Amino acid sequence: MGNYSSKIAWMSDVAVNSVYRGRKRKCIEEDNCDSDSDFIERTLQTPKKRKLLTTAQYIYKTLFQEEKGSDITVFILGRPWRLHKVYISQSPYFASMFSGSWKETNQKIITVEIADPAITLDSLSTVLGSFYQDEVSLEPKEVISILATATLFQLQGLIDQCTEIMIETTNIKTVVPYYNAAVSYGVPEAKKAAKKWLEVNLLGYGWRYPTFLREITPEFMAELINSPGLVAMQTEFCLYMMLREWLFIHMEDNDDSVEVDDYYKKHTWSEPLLETTIGKTYSAPFKALRMKYLLLDYQDVKILYSDNLIPPKWLHEAYKEQWLHLLHIDANHDRGPKKMSELEFSNECFRCGRCVDKPSEHIWRWTAFLFGLDLVVYLDTTTLRIRRNHRLDTDHITINQRKRNVMIRISLISLDEQRQIKHMQDSGILRISLHKNEEKQLMSLDKQLTYPLYISVNMQVVTPFIEKDDESISNITELET
Secondary structure (H helix, E strand, O other): HHHHHHHHHHHHHHHHHHHHHHHHHHHHHHHHHHHHHHHHHHHHHHHOOOOOOOHHHHHHHHHHHHHOOOOOOEEEEOOOEEEOHHHHHHHHHHHHHOOOHHHHHOEEEEEEOOOOOOOOHHHHHHHHHOOOOOOOOOOHHHHHHHHHHHHOOOOHHHHHHHHHHHOOOOOOOHHHHHHHHHHHOOOHHHHHHHHHHHHOOOOOOOOHOOOHOOOOOOHHHHHHHOOOOOOOOEEEEHHHHHHHHHHHHHHOOOOOOOOOHHHOOOOOOOHHHHHHHHHHHHHHHHHHOHHHOOOOOHHHHHHHHOOOOHHHHHHHHHHHHHHHHHHHHHHHOOOOOOOOOOHHHHHHOOOEEEEOOOOOEEEEEOOOOOOOOOEEEEEEOOEEEEEOOOEEEEEOOOOOOOOOEEEEEEEEEOOOOOOOOOHHHHHHHHEEEOOOOOEEEEOOOOOOOOOEEEEEEEOOOOOOOOOOOOOOHHHHHHOOO
């Protein structure tokens, strides 16, 4: 009886467990079903995306690349371009061709003659293809060809895009080609950007690269030397040293074994080179030098005569002017400039400059012969100051006037990785009076300036003569009056 009861109990437990397991399985199945149902529901509600051709992409692919539906064939650079009047008439060049009394108005086949070597099949493909697109991607290495082609077809939007790319990518490899292209195709913004890059970098960086110097023509080099914005490094004589390097590269481009100094030491010309038939081609930049500032140091003058590039007669007027200034100062008739226009200042001033690699306290002077005026510059992390240093124990000529006028303009320049101007601070033209051993602050440095910091200084320490002719002495009398 007891065994029977145990069996009944066991069977009951089995039944209960079986029912429990059945219910559990059912719940699990129901849960899985609900889960699957949720997944299916989410799947049905999730959008399935597939990138389709936009209208512009379809038009470009079908009409331009596959040339379907073409109603005109244009032969350019020997290749037929099967195009569509309605699209290419976006160009004023083609629009005027297809209207009016031109013979091409009703022709199905026309020829466009190309004389510009900068226009290529690749640039034509890009520019003609732009008629069928709503945006165009341009690579900087192709920008000059695209600009040339866009200029031919008078596409101002594409010209503006090329201009932006040129300004953004101006560097030592592109600056001269960009400048030449900007001049050829009338793009003033790109021309201005390229010229500014050259004004800042020619002396401090560019002239170390022969390939870069070789690209600069005599006419363009003369324009740069004349430029009021040119940043000089050290003194004006460094401009001459750069030009002798530039001349050497243009004269001796087939012999890489000759060093520039050896070339000038062993030269064979007996008359000043810039007066010879060959030399006259390269004379314009040298004529643009401010000759009077090449004569401020004895060692510099020795190099001038040893090189025998500049004819002595070019220097005669400079010698005379400097000697008259010296006499004028010694007679205590010139206490420095009192008033000059910006143009007069830019044309007359002594140009000098310096590069400071890192923020710290710096002190220097430009050791040029400034008629006995010893000016010392002080730079720290916040200010730039100048001091008139008056020493009694010096062996040099010393200006003894109690007060001395100086006109000065300072530009502080920070550059980015392409050596484009990142930040520039300009003092404008300052007129200061310095007593003996007096120091004055010229600028408070902007916080945006970074290092290396380029410092460009233009100075005028003497009153300029009214005219530079044989009546200079009478002009001195006028100034005294």
